[in-house]
Amino acid sequence: MxxxxxxxxxxxxxxxxxxxxxxxxxxxxxxxxxxxxxxxxxxxxxxxxxxxxxxxxxxxxxxxxxxAPRELLLYWVDRVTNPMGPAELTDELAAIDVGGPRWREFATWGSLRDEQLTTLKDVAQSQLEYREFFSGLDEGEIRPLVGRARGHRIYEHLQTGENWERFVTELPNLNTQLPTSQAEFESFLSDWKDTQPLRQAIIAGQSQAIAKAEEVIGDPAPTEFFATAEPETILQLETFGYVLPKDSVETIREQAGLVRHVRLIERTLMVGVIKNRLAGERNAATAEVTADMLFDHVDGSTGAEWLVEQVTYVRQQPIEIRQRIENVKAELAKQREIITDKQETLAELQAADDPDEQEIASTKERLAAARQAAAGAQRKLNKLPKELAAAEADAQPVAAFDIGAERIVTAADYREDQKSLRDVESSIVAATVGTSASGFLGxxxxxxxxxxxxxxxxxxxxxxxxxxxxxxxxxxxxxxxxxxxxxxxxxxxxxxxxxxxxxxxxxxxxxxxxxxxxxxxxxxxxxxxxxxxxxxxxxxxxxxxxxxxxxxxxxxxxxxxxxxxxxxxxxxxxxx
Amino acid sequence: MEESTTTSTAPATGRPDEEKPVIIRTRDLKKHYIMGEVTTKALRGIDSEVHRGEFISILGPSGSGKSTFFNMIGGLDSPTAGRVFIDEVDVAQLNAVELAFLRCRKIGYIFQTYNLVQYMTCIENVTVPMAFAGVDPDEARERGMRLLDLVGLKERWFHKPIEMSGGQQQRTAIARSMANNPMILLCDEPTGNLDLKTGQEIHELLVRLNKEHGVTILCVTHDHRLIKLSDRIFWIRDGGIERIAEQHEIQVETGAIGGEEHE
Structure with missing residues (x-):
């Protein structure tokens, strides 16, 4: 083959x-x-x-x-007004940076040493685990364990031997288990008890700091304070234990200023005259005028100058009225003088041996005219204070209005930005519902x-x-x-x-x-x-x-x- | 059982005087199709020999197994039992890639329905087998043009199949089948779809290829004129070769051929 x-x-x-x-x-x-x-x-x-x-x-x-800047402002407004509770303190302590601003604050407020703070941090971290465990239980499960105690009171409650015994007996009946062994939980409880005074010291120190801060800030709202106070005054807060970075101060002041300006502009709508005139400008009924409309109108140099004019006008009104009152008062005094004068002249004339009838008649005439003028002035004088009060009431909301056209535009822009940011924020919230940031490609x-x-x-x-x-x-x-x-x-x-x-x-x-x-x-x-x-x-x-x-x-x-x-x-x- | 089924097997070798080498040889070729529980015996053991340069017609009623036989010797299907030798190579021993080689170079196929690739021009169709054989494109084109010249379609090389008549398409197909100078041409009713005159042209072309180029041609056909041109005729019936007729017998028996067919 x-x-x-x-x-x-x-x-x-x-x-x-x-x-x-x-x-x-x-x-x-x-x-x-x-x-x-x-x-x-x-x-x-x-x-x-x-x-x-x-x-x-x-x-x-x-x-x-x-x-970020706005958040910073809100954070500091919160800081100097609202003291934090035990739960927030635990959160803060668990996440605290060693040597960071909060670390230093807590050290000052509680007069604590670094190692004490380290212990607090450890305890807080364990506490978060236990908190999750306890909050995962429903009412029927938690009641037999710790009675009516909730939150950080659970750990107080479990300090007594009797309660602890009950806790230990009830624990095996649960479906869920403690995140750690029972022995560890017990040692955590004693640690917690030992460190409780330290936490209370921090909270007490914080209350004092807030009280002192309130003295410095005084009557106005904290935003107003941050907007108007000098940086040095704001930095005074540091003496109460707050740790306030210098560059933050500028940001806070700027943000507070913008917030304040927005509020000032908003307040102009409380003036009836301005509201009416804005309605006229925008071809709308007075009832339809909104803050959005106002900001829309002043977002531009023409509109802003218009607003400044209005404010100046409104503030000018009481002064003018007061001037008028003075004038009317002067007029009244003058007429009264004339009256007295004429009365004397008349008496003299009538007392004379041969009264000049013609003279007497003319004097009487004058007297009558003067009386009439005085009565008119008096009527005006009676009306004017009411007008003054109305004008003053109008001027009151814009009393603090101290910004020029340029600032008004900036503030209007700022408000617009904030508004769109809020919209975007809600969109993001909607878009990220059910998403985990750690997921593949988001x-x-x-x-x-x-x-x-x-x-x-x-x-x-x-x-x-x-x-x-x-x-x-x-x-x-x-x-x-x-x-x-x-x-x-x-x-x-x-x-x-x-x-x-x-x-x-x-x-x-x-x-x-x-x-x-x-x-x-x-x-x-x-x-x-x-x-x-x-x-x-x-x-x-x-x-x-x-x-x-x-x-x-x-x-x-x-x-x-x-x-x-x-x-x-x-x-x-x-x-x- | 298989042994007993070899009925009506005619003597395999027609001419013992052959000096020409044998190019196709089958030995006890069997093919069974198993469909469920029924076994259809398409081929019941065929022994046959085809010599180089012969022109052979295969006749048989439909269902006789002639298509199966044709597929076996064309290397398109593998036998259940027995052997097929093409140019002394046992086809059953070849793997898929070697079979592709065999089909590409040794055998040319001509189909009743031409089977040109519709989206290729005439010359592209002719050069497809050369591409498969790895011929250089320029050389392939030159050879393709020579082949088109041979079949008389040189002027129409750029036409697509739908732009050509049936006869032209079949001639293109013949040119394509000759692309790699095969030894064997297998034709499956090459003129079945063509009118008499065009069929005649195709016959002449096939005979010319047979005589001038020495190509061995096996042709399944019912066309009397083509049968007359054949060297030998294989009659296939019930999965076996019933009879083999020589050239000189054909003339005499032409009348009987029609009687053999039942279609």
Whole structure:
């Protein structure tokens, strides 16, 4: 028998495969378009989700910087007015930075040494664990354990031997277990008891500090104080144990100033005249005038100057009225003088030996005129104080108004910013409901699930389209096999075709998804989404989406390609 | 059981005087199709020999197993038992990739429905097997043009299949089957879909390839004129070769051929 001269069939170069696939795809453009559309949809969905979650994250990050100054102000207003309770103190202690501002404050307030604070921190951290354990219990479970005690009183309650005995007996009846062993809990209880005076010392020291701060701040609201006081005065707080960084002082003052200005502008609406005039300016009924309308009106130099004018006018009114009162009083005095004078003249004339009748008549006439004028002045004088009171009442709300047009515009802008920040904040809260910040790419489990389902649907769709394509081409495939195509070539041919469709679909989907994501971001966060758009990250995830589209198509094509490759070449002989 | 089924097997070798080498040889070739519990015996043990350069027609009623036989010697299907030697190579011993090699270089296929790739031009169709054989594209094109010249379609090389008549398509298919200079051409009713005149042209082309290029041709056909041109005729019935007729017998028996067919 002759030596076998059959060798392995050559493998086709990738370029040849590629050319063949291209001409094949061009021939079946419609089916290819369907596959492309499926991929595009799935990829667009993924891309939108990714873009959205990235935008939300970036905006949230930007929000933190944007709101930081205001938060700082609110924090300090809270600090100098509200003392913290035992629960807050535990939170603060558990998270305290060694040597940080709070550390130093607590050290001063409680006259504590560093090692005492370290102990407090350890105790607080354990306490948080136990707090979680106790708050996880329902009423029926906690009552037998510790009676009516709740919160930090539980640890007080358990100090007595009797209560502890009961706790220990009841504990095994629970479904849940203590986070630590019973012995550890017992030692925690004794630690807690030992450190309780230290905590009380801190709280007492804090109360004193707040009392002293209140003296410095005086009558006005703390915001007013921070807005108007000199930095040195604010830094006086440090002498009461507060640790207030110098650069914070400037920020706080600035923020407090803006808040104060906004409030000043808002108060102008309490003046009836200004309200009426604003209604006139805005073509609205007086009842319709709102603070938003006012700020909208003054957000610009013309409007701001208008407001300044109004305020000046309102404040000018009492002064003018007072001036008028003075004038009227002077007039009255003058008329009274005339009256006295004329009366004397008249008496003299009448007492004369030969009274000049003509003279007497004219004097009487004058007297009557003077009396009439005096009576008029008196009437005016009676009315004016009422007017004065009204004008003064009007002027009172704007008494402290001491800002110019420029400041008004700044304050209006600030209020606008704060308002949009609040909107964005609520959007972020809505967008991040149920999401965990630690999740993959910021995805929640639910979103993740949706994306996975969309991928599965996509793979099934592509597989279906490819399978149809294979069925349609049975004869072509079989003929190719008769002409010497290997199974591998057929397989690569189909997978390559699918990958190319995946690439096209991926590109379309990425662009589409990016646009959609941008739009949704814009709808949710307004310009903050655009100004904080994470471009480089989005480009990176665009690449990921594209690759995802190709990979999905390749996976989906495996089965159809296998079916095609397995096809017997004699199918080519079949006549339909 | 298998041994007992070899009914009506005609003597395998027609001409013992052969100086020409044997190119296709089958030995006790059997093919069974198992469908559920029923076993269909498509081939019941065929022994046959085809010599190089022969022109052979295969005849048989439908369901006789002629298509199965045809697929076996074309390396398109593997036998249940027995052997097929093509150019002294046992086809059953080859793996999938080697079979692809065999189909690519040693055998050319011509189908009743032409089976041209619809999205390729004439010349692209002709050069597909060359691409599979790894021929350089430029050389493939040159050779493809020569082949198109041979079948008389040189002027239409850029046409797509739908732009050509059935005869032209079949001629393209013949050019394609000759792409890698095969030793054997397997034709499955090559003129079945063509009118008489066009069919005649195809016959002439096949005969020319047979005579001038020395290609061995096996042809499943019902066309009398083609049968007349054959060197030998295999009659297949019930999965076996019923009879083999020589060229000189054909002339005499032409009338009887029609009687043999039941279609």
């Amino acid at each position: 002759k030596q076998i001269d059959v060798k392995n069939q050559k493998r086709l170069s990738m370029k040849r495969c590629f050319d063949l696939v291209i001409s094949g795809v061009q021939f079946r453009l419609f089916r290819a378009a369907i596959t492309v559309a499926i991929v595009a949809l799935a990829v667009a969905f993924l891309m939108t989700m990714l873009t959205e979650s990235l935008t939300a994250r970036e905006v949230a990050r930007a929000m933190e910087t944007e709101t 995805f929640s489990t639910r979103t993740m699930w949706l994306v996975i389902v969309s991928f599965v649907v996509c793979v099934v769709g592509i597989a279906n389209a490819m399978l149809m394509s294979v069925t349609e081409r049975f004869r072509e495939i079989a003929t190719m096999k008769c002409l010497g195509a290997t199974d591998g070539f057929i397989m690569i041919n189909f997978i390559l075709e699918s990958c190319m469709q995946g690439l096209a679909g991926g590109l379309i989907g990425t662009v589409l998804g990016l646009l959609l994501g941008l739009l949704r971001g814009w709808a949710g966060y307004g310009f903050m989404a655009l100004s904080n758009f994470p471009l480089s990250q989005v480009l990176a995830i665009g690449g990921v989406s594209l690759v995802m589209g190709i990979v999905l198509s390749a996976i989906a094509a495996v089965y159809p390609a296998w079916v095609a490759a397995r096809l017997a070449p004699m199918e080519a002989m079949r006549i339909e």
